[in-house]
Amino acid sequence: MILDDGRETAVRVYLDHNATSPVRPEVAAALGGWIDTPAGNPSSLHAEGRAAMEAMEHAREQVAELAGVPSGSIVFTSGGSEAIEAAIRGVCDRAPSGLRKIVVGSVEHSVVFGAARAFASRRFSVEEVPCDRDGRVDPDRFLARVDRGTVLAVLQWANNETGVLQPVKEVGEGCRRAGVPFLVDAVQVAGKKPLGAAESFADFLALSSHKIGGLPGAGALTVRKGIVLAPLVHGGAQEMRRRGGTPPLPAVIGFGAAAEACLDNMKTESGRLLKLRARIETQLQELLPDIRFHGQAANRLPNTVNFAVPGIEGEMLAIGLDMAGFAVSTGSACASGAVEPSHVLQAMRLTEEEARGAIRVSLGWSNTLEEVNRFLAVLPEQVTRIREARQ
Template identity: 35%
Template sequence: MERLIYLDNAATTKTAPEVVEAMLPYFTERYGNPSSVYGFAAANKEVISQQRDVIAQVLGAKGNEIYFTAGGSEADNWALKATAEAYEGKGNHIITTKIEHHAILHTCEYLEKKGFEVTYLDVDEDGVVKLDELKAAIRPTTILISVMYANNEIGTIQPIREIGEIAHEHGILFHTDAVQAFGQVPIHVDECHIDMLSASGHKLNGPKGIGFLYIRTGVKIRSFVHGGGQERKRRAGTENVPGIVGLGAAVKRAADTMAERTGKETELRDYLINRVLDEIPHCRLNGHRTKRLPNNANFSFRFIEGESLLIKLDMKGICGSSGSACTSGSLDPSHVLLAIGLPHEIAHGSLRLTLNEEITKEDIDYVVDSLKEIVGHLREMSPLYEDFINKQKK
């Protein structure tokens, strides 16, 4: 392959060189178990504490409110399951949305089998939660509201501050899955009234297999993994010191570069969106036009299959996706696209392109030119497109 243009950064990102450099000593030189009492190993406990502080500062939180996990899915599971267990004496009702990541939706399905009741809120055509419907869904038994900060497929950013205010006005805990948003947009947990927040290292140029759950002081959440006393007795297991160091380095890097990096991504994102919408007929942008992640563009192309589009893009060295990497291989259309009102036949012809700071305008031009060629070729072979054209001629 002569050229590689990686536009699937919502699935995972390249680990930054400075992150790898920060991690390396903890594999080969400073490899001690932080729970051991001798100095060589115990020094790593302080290193872990330092990374908590780095992450907490970015969120406007306290270091002891950061709990390390194996990633975003574990953090989501922990937030929902442990909250349900801890607060079931108060109530058994949870509110979420129809466009959440499956780490939330499948956990809610699990909790429903355990006797909890879950309300799945609709969203508007841009994927935004309707605040009046959120208020109407609240019951005396509601113990948790979980709404993602930004959608992993269509990039829409939710009115998180307003949702947090509603939750706190009613004495309800508020959790947000910020796996896609953390490192891409500024987040302050106090200003947004966030009680719990999930994030993952590999979405912001950090390593895979590491993430965290922010838990506000005073939230009565139970232990998730039982065994040792790690993570203040809430998540047992020897700490992943290299991963934690890498996560801390990635978070610092993301915070330090956010303004310049996301400014560039936003400019190229809009250039990509405008070219596609102007130059390829019968397509639409999915998600809110402006209230979206800086690097996210999601399109639906009528009369074609997304899988065929991805294969042909891959042949040209372009990496994209049709939705969440966690559902790749599924024959079903995206639940997110169905939730915003797209019919199955249009949802099937979708493409998510997510940028990084290394993408150039020349890359975008190559991608759009390739898209125009591929979409045109696929439509030439589509009976649906032929029928459409024939009807237009009548």
């Protein structure tokens, strides 16, 4: 970063917690001993193996508490994507004939569409339920598509790009009445809002360690008691035969420590992030009166802001901010070498051009008011710079 007086500094401001959240100090502390000393395989009988199993079961309790489910419901996976794929495949593989479709929200993460469509060509169609301009899926509209021919319903709790929260409880209760299994993608909401007794309406929840300040390489699928899933990884007896393979112990231990830290700090942290987010939104509105916020009228996570400045490409702005020392995301994803505008924003009726203008700021445990103030000072400068370069 170049300071006003021309000095260079390496201090960066990371505002991309929804992409991945930096490892929390509590996680680093919990991992210390496990990195330094040889750890056993939790399946081994010797003392090292027993200690590994004990540590893994402790992490299971910690993650279960965050998810609001009994520890026996937790199946450790390699991350959120695997958890989602395991539920979709696991339900579809065992589905009786006669079931025809998977019902999903239109703003799901691409992993949901990818896994669901992989089955569409074989046995099932995928029905997408549209959202409104603020990214909300109407529960009645969703449930109108859920019928006797539905094999599985999938809805995210919170969106990764806009932070918009979906009515998972209403939808889940309706699915339960209809006898249709319901998967909730809780990857973004976990650690940011209390999940309550989620199993009262959800059969499966997907969670991810690196989104809550743990290490990448671990995630969890919660599976409600009594539900039998075909495993995604066959062969091993681990995880009660629900996910074969040696578990990534350090990542699992870190996941547990991150879950505990999130729960301990949730109340104060969500109030703190809400204040930072409000500051960003009110200040940007003043500094850039033509700015547009996306999903602002909906109930949202306290940490996420998605906006566009008309006439400014999100990619240009993100690159400028990066060079100035700030990490943010755009509303586009790089697919096969081409930059595609976000399907989430397009589902919210933004045009392709408007979606290409989007910037996402996602805050987290590492961010301070001072960092937010620096961002608010730099962003308008970058907008002016891009506008002037065009003239």
